[in-house]
Amino acid sequence: GQNIDQPTEMTATEGAIVQINCTYQTSGFNGLFWYQQHAGEAPTFLSYNVLDGLEEKGRFSSFLSRSKGYSYLLLKELQMKDSASYLCAVRISSNTGKLIFGQGTTLQVKP
């Protein structure tokens, strides 16, 4: 089967740094995605990793280790608007829009 694990909830302080971890055990691997979803809204794309290493995009960075089945999303200089659910998803084969999602991590940013 396919298994993707993320912490259910996290809390952090405005201006701080938070790291959201994701571990996966899947039958195949063709890339890992991070999406952000605010309550009642559509998930929006944050990052995509297919090779090992760190991808940086502004305040957001994502890391992948394929050998360890591990990724993390790093959010710097947290803002109140970063309070949302963060979804880790794996594409297990190419040429498909099928993603396997984790349950999501609800991040609450406090003043």
Next chain:
Amino acid sequence: KAGVTQTPRYLIKTRGQQVTLSCSPISGHRSVSWYQQTPGQGLQFLFEYFSETQRNKGNFPGRFSGRQFSNSRSEMNVSTLELGDSALYLCASSEQGAGEKLFFGSGTQLSVL
């Protein structure tokens, strides 16, 4: 470009009824995927359509079906609704469905009473 549009935004149905949800992808996108989102199960893949053909299917019963039209618009249908079908149904589109990111619509919130 307009984003992914899903209609209706909210639906209330009773057990045993059927429902049809609609999704208009971003212009030029040929791949449309459908997902079910519930608090307990998270996002689960239903099926994907590409060029009017179902390319992938998730582990849902046959009551869940879909189709795609020549203009890439897609519909999904759920027959004989059950209470457990209450969920947010999300549609996502991509140009080719070949590794690029998905763009999600805001979803249809279905409540089955």
